[in-house]
Amino acid sequence: MRGESLRKESLARYRIAPSQFAALESVRAAGTELHDAEFGNASMVRNQRRNLTILFFSQGILGAQIPVNFILGGLAGALLAGNPALATLPISIIVLVAMFVSPGASLFMGRYGRRAGFLLGSAAGAVGGTLAVLALFEGRFDWLLLGAGFTGVFQAFQVFFRFAAADAASEEFKPKAISLVLGAGLINAILAGEVVRLLGDALDPVPYAGAYAGVIALNFIGASIVMFLRIPRPPRQSESGGVARPLGVIFRQPRVITAVLCAMVSYAVMNLVMTSTPLAIVGNGFTTNHAADIVRWHVVAMFAPSFVTGHIIARVGHLPVIGTGLMLLGVCSAIALTGMDLHHFYLALVALGVGWNFGFVGATSLLASAHTPEEQAKVQGLNDFLVFGLVAFASFSSGALLNAFGWTAVQLAVLPSVLVALAAIAWYRLVRSQQRTADTLA
Numbered sequence: 416m417r418g419e420s421l422r423k424e425s426l427a428r429y430r431i432a433p434s435q436f437a438a439l440e441s442v443r444a445a446g447t448e449l450h451d452a453e454f455g456n457a458s459m460v461r462n463q464r465r466n467l468t469i470l471f472f473s474q475g476i477l478g479a480q481i482p483v484n485f486i487l488g489g490l491a492g493a494l495l496a497g498n499p500a501l502a503t504l505p506i507s508i509i510v511l512v513a514m515f516v517s518p519g520a521s522l523f524m525g526r527y528g529r530r531a532g533f534l535l536g537s538a539a540g541a542v543g544g545t546l547a548v549l550a551l552f553e554g555r556f557d558w559l560l561l562g563a564g565f566t567g568v569f570q571a572f573q574v575f576f577r578f579a580a581a582d583a584a585s586e587e588f589k590p591k592a593i594s595l596v597l598g599a600g601l602i603n604a605i606l607a608g609e610v611v612r613l614l615g616d617a618l619d620p621v622p623y624a625g626a627y628a629g630v631i632a633l634n635f636i637g638a639s640i641v642m643f644l645r646i647p648r649p650p651r652q653s654e655s656g657g658v659a660r661p662l663g664v665i666f667r668q669p670r671v672i673t674a675v676l677c678a679m680v681s682y683a684v685m686n687l688v689m690t691s692t693p694l695a696i697v698g699n700g701f702t703t704n705h706a707a708d709i710v711r712w713h714v715v716a717m718f719a720p721s722f723v724t725g726h727i728i729a730r731v732g733h734l735p736v737i738g739t740g741l742m743l744l745g746v747c748s749a750i751a752l753t754g755m756d757l758h759h760f761y762l763a764l765v766a767l768g769v770g771w772n773f774g775f776v777g778a779t780s781l782l783a784s785a786h787t788p789e790e791q792a793k794v795q796g797l798n799d800f801l802v803f804g805l806v807a808f809a810s811f812s813s814g815a816l817l818n819a820f821g822w823t824a825v826q827l828a829v830l831p832s833v834l835v836a837l838a839a840i841a842w843y844r845l846v847r848s849q850q851r852t853a854d855t856l857a
Contacts, residue, residue, distance in 0.1 A: 462645070466583040467592055469644045473533070474576045475602025477637030480540055480630040481573070482607035482714050484509060484566055486707050487615075487623045489694045489814070491547070494622065495556040503814030505563040506690050510810045512567025513574070514803030518796035520571045525792030529579045530644045536572025537638035539565045544630035551624040562627075569634075571799070577776075578795050581783045582646050590780040591725030597776055600718025606633070608711035612704065659789040662797060673843040674782035675798050677737050679805040680836040681774030684744045684829050687809035688751070688767055689713060691817040691825050692760065699755050709760050716768025724776045733781040738840050740773025745833050748826040755822060774836075 485506060493502035524532035546562030549555070577593050584592035610629040617625030665671055692713075693706040728736050747767040750759060786794045816824045 463583055463585065463588075466644060466646055467580060467595060469640060470576055470580055470583065470596045471599045472602075473637045473640040473644070474573075474596055475599035476606065476633055476640065477533075477537060477540070477569075478573060478576075478600060478603040479606035479610065480544065480566070480633050481509075481570060482603055482710060483610050483626055483630055484563070485689060486607065486611050486693055486710050487626055488563065489690065490697065490703060490706075491551060491559060491623050492556070493694070495550065495554060495559055497556075500815055500818045501556075502694060502818075503690050503810065505559055507807060507810040507814070508560050508563040509567040509570060510686065510803055511807040512564045513570040514800055514807050516568050516571035517574065517799035517803055518793075521575065521792050521796030521799065524572075524575060525648070528648045529575070529582065529646045530641055532572050532575065533579075533641045533644070534638055536569045537634045537641065539572075540569030541631050541634040543567075543569060544627050544634065547627040547630070548618075548624050551621050551627065552618075571803075574799055575795065577779050578783070578791070579644075579646060582791075587729075589783055590728040590776075593780055593783065594721040594723075594725035594728075594776050596721075597724075597772070598718050598721030600714055600721065603718065604711050604714035607714065608707055611707040615703070615707075659787065659793075662793060665786060665790060665794055666797070668785060669843045669846045670781060670785045671794075673839045674733075674778045674785065675801055676839045677741070677836050678775055678778035678782070678798065679802050680832045681737075681740060681744070681771050681778060682802050683805040683809040684832060685717075685767055685771040685775075686806045687813050687828060688747065688825060689764070690810050690813040691822070692764060694814070694817060695755070695822045695825075696760055701757065705757065709757075709764055712761060713764035713768045716765040717771050718768075720769055720772045721776060724772060725780070728777060728780055733777050734840055734844060736773050737777035737781070738837065740770045740775070740777060741833050741836050741840075743767075743770030743773065744829060746770070748829040751826045752823060 488506040488509070489503045492505045493499060496502055496504065520532060520536070523535070543562045543565035546558050546565060550558035550562060576596055576599075580592040580596035581589045610633075611626050614625035614629045615623055618628065619625075666675070689710065693703075693710065696706040696709060697703060724736065743766050747763045747770060750766060751763040753759060782794070782798060812828065813825060816828060
């Protein structure tokens with residue numbers, strides 16, 4: 416009533432025609448909507464940057480414990496296990512547990528949010544580090560394996576940082592956000608190498624225990640950063656009104672099949688080679704510090720390209736990037752087969768790292784474009800279950816192949832899976848071309 420009386424008063428006082436008054440009201444309303452939209456977009460961008468910054472630094476600190484475990488897992492296993500063939504079992508246990516826990520981890524975060532999941536993972540990582548320290552002091556291989564199991568729980572949650580980056584970004588920024596957060600692996604590389612170098616003998620005369628104590632600290636520091644993360648919980652079907660397709664329908668899409676298969680191969684090949692690398696280096700007469708430095712540069716190569724991978728995907732597309740990554744994995748094996756001097760290890764592991772980055776980031780980004788928010792928890796969970804299933808097989812195979820047949824056998828095992836993944840890309844290109852032709856004719 417008050418607004419109507421003001422309207423009549425304005426019409427009378429300023430002799431404004433009703434049609435003119437309505438036009439002015441439309442202009443005012445449009446201006447208000449524009450202001451609100453601009454303010455909302457600015458707020459969204461600020462929140463996006465804030466979350467990505469938190470994800471970057473927490474991933475950088477928390478993720479450093481994985482290279483530490485890969486550097487020392489086989490060496491600590493060789494120290495405590497009676498059978499040399501079981502030396503890499505701690506690394507395999509990490510991957511195996513991550514495989515089984517990852518679907519539940521995805522569903523947990525779908526229900527309670529990313530922050531709760533990452534904090535739970537950090538707690539598991541701290542327990543894993545504690546058990547590893549106790550295992551080395553007491554000479555208990557079974558305790559080392561139990562600690563590796565808790566570290567596997569950590570990794571099951573930690574791998575979802577890349578999907579959390581996609582959650583925190585707008586649709587067009589998703590590939591860049593995923594690669595940016597994975598770029599925190601540079602911090603992983605620096606921290607992991609320094610933890611092993613500075614703390615490896617800190618609890619002398621017990622080797623490696625100091626480095627595992629450093630893992631405990633990494634989890635507490637990283638968790639304190641995660642506390643500030645604010646990513647909305649993804650909507651459920653009942654809340655959003657959207658329709659979530661059955662997994663069978665989603666995973667029959669050529670795009671999803673290609674994305675999942677290429678992610679599986681990229682990660683499994685990387686794990687197959689890197690798991691046995693420290694043992695091959697030390698077994699060839701070099702030192703633990705040499706192994707730590709080579710793995711450090713490998714991790715740098717894994718994550719340094721992330722600052723440009725998203726831009727490259729946006730420019731040339733997913734498939735060329737994934738294909739390049741798979742071919743680099745083959746180049747790694749070719750270099751490793753030419754010799755076992757230090758420079759061969761360095762060059763091969765750098766090619767392995769860059770190949771993993773292109774293959775895995777490209778596949779992750781391709782998968783993120785193939786499902787709705789209502790479907791993400793179950794799709795991402797099954798994807799990582801399949802990825803870590805093949806990674807676990809590769810990890811178990813790595814130590815056995817190295818022990819029974821040598822470094823050459825590890826490299827030859829890379830080639831068949833790489834060829835299968837490249838064939839999947841060619842198939843998807845053909846299917847997509849046929850669909851475009853059909854659409855044009857229609």
